[in-house]
Amino acid sequence: MNGLQEQLERRRVDGLLRSRRVIDGAQGPELTVDGRRMLAFCSNDYLGLAADPRLAEAVQRGVGRYGVGAGAAHLVSGHSRAHHALEEELAEFTGRSRALLFSTGYMANLGVTGALLGRRDSVIEDRLNHASLIDGGLLSRAAFRRYRHADAAALGEQLDGAPGRRLVVTDGVFSMDGDVAPVTALAEVCAGHGAWLMVDDAHGIGVLGPQGRGSVAAAGLGQDQVPILMGTLGKALGTAGAFVAGPEELIESLIQFARPYIYTTAMPPAIAEATRVALRIAAEEEWRRERLQGLVQRLRHGVQRLGLHLMDSPTPIQPILLGSSEQANRWNAALQREGILVGAIRPPTVPEGTARLRITLSAAHTVAHVETLLAVLAEVAAEQSA
Numbered sequence: 001m002n003g004l005q006e007q008l009e010r011r012r013v014d015g016l017l018r019s020r021r022v023i024d025g026a027q028g029p030e031l032t033v034d035g036r037r038m039l040a041f042c043s044n045d046y047l048g049l050a051a052d053p054r055l056a057e058a059v060q061r062g063v064g065r066y067g068v069g070a071g072a073a074h075l076v077s078g079h080s081r082a083h084h085a086l087e088e089e090l091a092e093f094t095g096r097s098r099a100l101l102f103s104t105g106y107m108a109n110l111g112v113t114g115a116l117l118g119r120r121d122s123v124i125e126d127r128l129n130h131a132s133l134i135d136g137g138l139l140s141r142a143a144f145r146r147y148r149h150a151d152a153a154a155l156g157e158q159l160d161g162a163p164g165r166r167l168v169v170t171d172g173v174f175s176m177d178g179d180v181a182p183v184t185a186l187a188e189v190c191a192g193h194g195a196w197l198m199v200d201d202a203h204g205i206g207v208l209g210p211q212g213r214g215s216v217a218a219a220g221l222g223q224d225q226v227p228i229l230m231g232t233l234g235k236a237l238g239t240a241g242a243f244v245a246g247p248e249e250l251i252e253s254l255i256q257f258a259r260p261y262i263y264t265t266a267m268p269p270a271i272a273e274a275t276r277v278a279l280r281i282a283a284e285e286e287w288r289r290e291r292l293q294g295l296v297q298r299l300r301h302g303v304q305r306l307g308l309h310l311m312d313s314p315t316p317i318q319p320i321l322l323g324s325s326e327q328a329n330r331w332n333a334a335l336q337r338e339g340i341l342v343g344a345i346r347p348p349t350v351p352e353g354t355a356r357l358r359i360t361l362s363a364a365h366t367v368a369h370v371e372t373l374l375a376v377l378a379e380v381a382a383e384q385s386a
């Protein structure tokens with residue numbers, strides 16, 4: 001096809017070509033990747049629930065009761081008792097009036113901005129927001145502004161003079177940096193300007209706050225301060241899909257106007273059943289968060305001792321800043337030779353000159369796994385500086 005080959009070749013020459021790996025077997029720290037055993041530090045399975053037998057059993061029970069496919073969109077005949085119960089439990093878990101399921105987090109984000117904003121409105125986003133939030137903002141056709149990363153004062157300046165309804169959007173935990181948004185300061189600025197605040201807590205739900213209720217709960221904020229809370233189910237909760245939680249009128253508006261909600265098939269009911277179990281485990285098994293935090297501290301101390309540029313993150317997302325895409329690729333290849341899998345994050349996912357290794361930890365990792373990673377990082381660091 002005309003021009004595509006050249007475009008792909010340019011991407012390859014720039015060291016930016018993306019590719020997939022084939023994984024055999026269940027998710028976990030030890031993966032079989034293209035037939036080879038590897039130690040993985042790149043999933044978002046923060047609580048180690050993706051392969052939990054209790055979730056697998058819930059899926060089987062769910063399939064027995066509901067069959068496999070939802071068969072239709074929620075508004076047609078696809079909204080099962082399982083979906084409905086999960087929505088009620090998510091509302092309770094997040095301390096919101098209501099919650100609404102979406103098939104993916106990407107669609108939830110497109111749905112919120114599309115339903116709430118039109119061409120006379122404004123959407124104001126953190127510069128480092130997830131791609132789905134940026135896309136949602138652009139697709140909404142509202143005036144699109146961005147503010148300096150995690151800077152509430154800069155947000156205030158952007159809000160001055162922004163026309164129409166004003167929706168402010170931030171990640172709760174930034175997916176490529178691991179830092180936590182200053183949600184309290186952002187909420188104050190929004191209140192002062194009569195703007196709505198939306199927090200995408202894809203990496204905070206299950207991980208942060210009391211019982212894993214997320215970054216917004218950790219800051220002690222309710223739906224009066226943060227009216228729009230989005231979370232995903234495919235990360236710490238180990239299943240798939242997403243939700244938006246908030247006041248009654250928000251959820252009803254999404255049901256009426258969010259096209260990625262209306263025009264898509266509901267998630268399989270059995271997945272909703274498994275997510276109900278995951279939610280209960282996430283709330284009850286505090287040891288998973290304690291173990292995760294212990295591993296984060298161990299990794300940080302070790303990486304700092306090696307003199308590497310570890311970014312400032314309190315979460316299981318622990319990036320090592322390298323700079324160029326070429327550097328990130330070189331480190332990534334060296335780690336892979338030693339049987340370690342991490343994320344090599346390059347532009348356009350992150351800004352030019354900030355390519356990095358993205359290490360993520362899970363409660364399923366052991367101290368021995370982290371020690372192995374540190375030993376290999378030490379070897380690779382010596383090799384790269386030689």
Ligand SMILES: *Cc1c(COP(=O)(O)O)cnc(C)c1O
Pocket residue numbers: 103104105106107109130132171175200202203232233234241242
């Ligand atoms: C993963 C992610 C999403 C998308 O969620 P999916 O369910 O995987 O589509 C949205 N926002 C953030 C911040 C994410 O990290």
